[in-house]
Amino acid sequence: xxxxxxxxxxxxxxxxxxDVGPAAASGxxxxxxxxxxxxxxxxxxxxEIVASLEPQPLMDELRAAGYAAQALRSDDGTWVARVSRGRxxxxxxxxxxxxPLPLERVLLACAALTRGAVYTAWLPRRPMLLFAHLDxxxxxxxxxxxxxxxxxxxxxxx
Amino acid sequence: MSFSISGIRAEQGxxxxxxxxxxxxxxxxxxxxxxxxxxxxxxxxxxxxxxxxVAVVHLGVVGFLMLVxxxxxxxxLPVVAGAVVPMVRLAHxxxxxxxxxxxxxxTAQATGNxxxxxxxxxxxxxxxxxxxxxxxxxxxxxxxxxxxxWGMRLSLLALTIVVSxxxxxxxxxxxxxxxxxxxxxxxxHAHVGFLGWIGALIAAVSWQVVPMFFxxxxxxxxxxxxxxxxxxxSLLALTxxxxxxxPSSQVAWACAPAALAVWIVQPAWALWALRGRxxxxxxxxxxxxxxxxxxxxxxxxxxxAALLRPEPALPLLYGLCVLWGFGAALxxxxxxxxxxFLVWLHHCAPRVGTAPVPSTRELxxxxxxxxxxxxHLGTALAGVVAALLAQDIAWRVFGAGLLLTGAHLEMALWxxxxxxxxxxxx
Numbered sequence: 270x271x272x273x274x275x276x277x278x279x280x281x282x283x284x285x286x287x288d289v290g291p292a293a294a295s296g297x298x299x300x301x302x303x304x305x306x307x308x309x310x311x312x313x314x315x316x317e318i319v320a321s322l323e324p325q326p327l328m329d330e331l332r333a334a335g336y337a338a339q340a341l342r343s344d345d346g347t348w349v350a351r352v353s354r355g356r357x358x359x360x361x362x363x364x365x366x367x368x369p370l371p372l373e374r375v376l377l378a379c380a381a382l383t384r385g386a387v388y389t390a391w392l393p394r395r396p397m398l399l400f401a402h403l404d405x406x407x408x409x410x411x412x413x414x415x416x417x418x419x420x421x422x423x424x425x426x427x
Numbered sequence: 428m429s430f431s432i433s434g435i436r437a438e439q440g441x442x443x444x445x446x447x448x449x450x451x452x453x454x455x456x457x458x459x460x461x462x463x464x465x466x467x468x469x470x471x472x473x474x475x476x477x478x479x480x481v482a483v484v485h486l487g488v489v490g491f492l493m494l495v496x497x498x499x500x501x502x503x504l505p506v507v508a509g510a511v512v513p514m515v516r517l518a519h520x521x522x523x524x525x526x527x528x529x530x531x532x533x534t535a536q537a538t539g540n541x542x543x544x545x546x547x548x549x550x551x552x553x554x555x556x557x558x559x560x561x562x563x564x565x566x567x568x569x570x571x572x573x574x575x576x577w578g579m580r581l582s583l584l585a586l587t588i589v590v591s592x593x594x595x596x597x598x599x600x601x602x603x604x605x606x607x608x609x610x611x612x613x614x615x616h617a618h619v620g621f622l623g624w625i626g627a628l629i630a631a632v633s634w635q636v637v638p639m640f641f642x643x644x645x646x647x648x649x650x651x652x653x654x655x656x657x658x659x660x661s662l663l664a665l666t667x668x669x670x671x672x673x674p675s676s677q678v679a680w681a682c683a684p685a686a687l688a689v690w691i692v693q694p695a696w697a698l699w700a701l702r703g704r705x706x707x708x709x710x711x712x713x714x715x716x717x718x719x720x721x722x723x724x725x726x727x728x729x730x731x732a733a734l735l736r737p738e739p740a741l742p743l744l745y746g747l748c749v750l751w752g753f754g755a756a757l758x759x760x761x762x763x764x765x766x767x768f769l770v771w772l773h774h775c776a777p778r779v780g781t782a783p784v785p786s787t788r789e790l791x792x793x794x795x796x797x798x799x800x801x802x803h804l805g806t807a808l809a810g811v812v813a814a815l816l817a818q819d820i821a822w823r824v825f826g827a828g829l830l831l832t833g834a835h836l837e838m839a840l841w842x843x844x845x846x847x848x849x850x851x852x853x
Contacts, residue, residue: 344705365705368639369771369787373779380780393642397506398440402776418638418645 282311284389284411284423288319289327300330303352307336310354313387317413317421318350328352347417349391358387364419365393372399375422379408382426395420440506443773445518449498450766451840452526456490457833461826463537469813469822475742476613482537483829487750488620489529489551491833493586495758496628497521497558500579502769507635508576510565517557524554535600544601548594555590559583574651578631581658585623588666592616610675615665618682623665625754626689627658629719632761633697640764641713643700650696657688679734686727690753694723711797715760718804722752743814751807759803759836766840767791770847782850791843799839802832 287306289299299320307316318324328338328350337357340350343364351357361378363371371392376399378388395414403410403424411423440446460483464472471477475484501518504510512518528550535543566580593616599605630651638645664681698720701713729748733741767787775784806828813821 365642367642367706369768369776372772372776373784373786376776376779394639398772402779405777 453494454837460486461830464826509571510569582628608672622685642705657684661685719757774847
């Protein structure tokens with residue numbers, strides 16, 4: 270089921286949000302950090318790299334290492350690169366929907382999930398009120414916050 | 428980490444019946460205020476301290492605003508501040524005590540009956556204790572340290588102070604000896620309520636619900652702390668002025684930091700944030716925000732004018748602007764967003780994917796919200812006319828406006844609740 274705790278070894282392997290800004294400021298090489306985090310990903314897991322500039326070199330490195338990667342730009346100009354070991358799972362950007370539309374869209378998508386399928390969504394904020402509904406549907410889920418207050422949700426039907 | 432209490436997940440908030448019992452009762456207080464004005468007319472409305480005026484005001488602040496705000500706190504404390512209120516089922520007792528306490532208080536104020544004041548004291552003290560002790564324990568224990576959590580702590584403190592001041596006055600009216608400065612206590616009581624309880628809670632909730640419901644940028648980091656600091660300084664100053672029995676003229680100085688924070692800084696941010704919202708669609712619930720923001724910006728001007736000028740209409744206009752324009756407009760508007768949202772969450776979300784469910788706009792259509800806004804605005808204008816003309820018929824028209832606005836809101840909330848339980852038509 271869901272896990273509300275900050276990333277643990279297991280949680281990070283399913284969903285991880287990596288903000289490269291603070292990492293770079295503290296002297297860590299973003300590429301090294303992204304590579305080591307990606308290496309711990311579950312086959313269904315997703316890593317999101319948050320950056321102020323388009324992380325093209327980082328994505329090139331990850332793709333060269335065999336990962337699937339896709340970048341998108343948020344309304345405030347921040348870049349988010351989505352990375353997975355295999356094919357990237359279906360993803361919806363729900364950040365511009367007023368509540369409760371994001372919740373409804375997530376629940377509708379979850380209702381259509383087949384066994385073992387994964388769905389991810391980017392929500393305007395941590396969907397606290399959604400978690401009980403995901404648990405009630407016996408879905409496995411993770412949620413991670415972004416630095417701007419938005420959040421990514423990862424859901425799998427066991 | 429998520430956890431369960433009696434089968435209710437903490438972050439999910441309380442059962443729907445808890446906030447809804449408060450929300451569904453509150454508009455009835457507006458109806459009662461309107462009926463009181465229609466029945467008694469405007470003879471005692473010329474002064475802010477006239478018995479009918481005091482009774483109408485307390486139906487508004489205790490019966491409407493306080494009921495909604497207490498219900499909203501039960502809902503929001505776990506979700507927003509991560510503070511799980513222990514023994515949450517006590518909320519039903521708090522609701523019953525507040526409703527009966529408000530009825531007793533207003534009856535006592537309108538009639539001057541000492542025994543009824545005593546009943547009101549007992550009922551409201553019990554309600555305050557049963558609400559503030561568990562809710563206070565929850566917000567003190569929570570590990571969430573953001574400004575919203577601090578705003579809720581501050582508003583609970585202000586609620587305790589404002590009710591204590593009210594009970595002090597009520598006990599004097601019930602026959603107990605009074606050793607304070609009556610006029611200072613009256614004005615301090617009113618302003619702790621206006622700025623500390625209503626103002627701080629509206630601000631704290633706004634930092635969450637404005638970005639959430641209207642997809643706006645979050646408040647700049649320093650702004651909430653500056654607002655809270657202004658309110659905290661005024662709470663201390665107002666308490667000090669009252670306990671030191673200083674002249675009532677000192678109340679205005681004590682109010683200044685909170686008035687600047689709550690009626691200028693906070694609305695200026697809300698205005699800026701709402702103008703920058705991501706989805707600029709027609710939304711009648713937003714009109715209530717514009718009315719509340721506009722009224723908030725007017726409040727310091729009217730307050731200063733009431734202090735400096737002798738015209739009797741000015742204190743009336745000031746009170747009307749604070750309570751009906753700033754506080755009640757925002758609460759009315761937020762009810763039209765929060766109630767359909769909660770009903771959808773509790774009654775419709777469990778059915779998503781298995782059956783068609785209505786949207787929140789189908790639960791409470793925009794046209795209904797818009798009608799509520801026009802009633803609210805029309806009542807505000809009727810109040811302004813009544814304060815300026817000081818004629819019996821004008822106050823009765825204002826009373827009719829209160830009655831219609833309350834009845835319309837009551838029906839709208841019931842409509843949302845019924846529609847949420849019914850199967851969708853599509």
